[in-house]
Amino acid sequence: DAGVIQSPRHEVTEMGQEVTLRCKPISGHDYLFWYRQTMMRGLELLIYFNNNVPIDDSGMPEDRFSAKMPNASFSTLKIQPSEPRDSAVYFCASSWGISSPLHFGNGTRLTVT
Amino acid sequence: AQTVTQSQPEMSVQEAETVTLSCTYDTSENNYYLFWYKQPPSRQMILVIRQEAYKQQNATENRFSVNFQKAAKSFSLKISDSQLGDTAMYFCAFDSPRGSSNTGKLIFGQGTTLQVKP
Numbered sequence: 054d055a056g057v058i059q060s061p062r063h064e065v066t067e068m069g070q071e072v073t074l075r076c077k078p079i080s081g082h083d084y085l086f087w088y089r090q091t092m093m094r095g096l097e098l099l100i101y102f103n104n105n106v107p108i109d110d111s112g113m114p115e116d117r118f119s120a121k122m123p124n125a126s127f128s129t130l131k132i133q134p135s136e137p138r139d140s141a142v143y144f145c146a147s148s149w150g151i152s153s154p155l156h157f158g159n160g161t162r163l164t165v166t
Numbered sequence: 167a168q169t170v171t172q173s174q175p176e177m178s179v180q181e182a183e184t185v186t187l188s189c190t191y192d193t194s195e196n197n198y199y200l201f202w203y204k205q206p207p208s209r210q211m212i213l214v215i216r217q218e219a220y221k222q223q224n225a226t227e228n229r230f231s232v233n234f235q236k237a238a239k240s241f242s243l244k245i246s247d248s249q250l251g252d253t254a255m256y257f258c259a260f261d262s263p264r265g266s267s268n269t270g271k272l273i274f275g276q277g278t279t280l281q282v283k284p
Contacts, residue, residue, distance in 0.1 A: 096274040157211035
């Protein structure tokens with residue numbers, strides 16, 4: 054199993070630009086989570102899906118953030134327009150059912166200048 | 167609301183020695199899950215160990231074991247025979263009971279950076 058795959062690994066962009074982060078969960082997993090990690094706030098849950106349906110997006114910081122899961126094997130997190138304070142490591146994680154631990158991807162380090 | 171606290175920002179240990187990382191949490195739930203995750207410099211979050219609150223027996227995974235004190239809401243991680251590859255940041259995390267509206271919304275502590283010295 055290849056694990057949770059995230060792309061790109063690093064992203065550097067200028068303020069105001071649109072950024073799209075991508076995630077491929079582990080095959081068969083029906084839960085998908087997006088987390089953000091910063092020095093100041095630690096690890097925070099942004100949004101999670103169950104069977105491709107968004108269940109809880111209360112952690113999404115602003116309307117500039119949006120997430121989609123068009124099918125069971127792909128999800129995107131989009132920031133438009135990006136701002137320097139969005140700089141962070143963004144993790145995608147997946148799990149199967151309601152009793153298994155989360156498996157994390159390697160994260161995307163986003164830098165907005 | 168649930169909270170997770172790791173009071174040791176940094177720790178160090180000599181190779182082959184034993185080290186214990188502390189974690190406390192606050193919840194009104196009776197059944198829940200606790201985890202320790204490791205984040206090496208490669209950045210990936212790796213599950214180290216998992217404890218179900220209704221189980222009294224402490225979880226063990228090879229050199230890693232926990233001391234789960236439910237009444238005290240304490241969940242420490244013991245690493246025995248420390249190895250250089252254990253150098254990483256360690257996160258304690260809490261998960262609500264499965265089936266609750268907060269399922270899967272892991273709440274993480276701030277992390278403890280562990281350095282294993284040769």
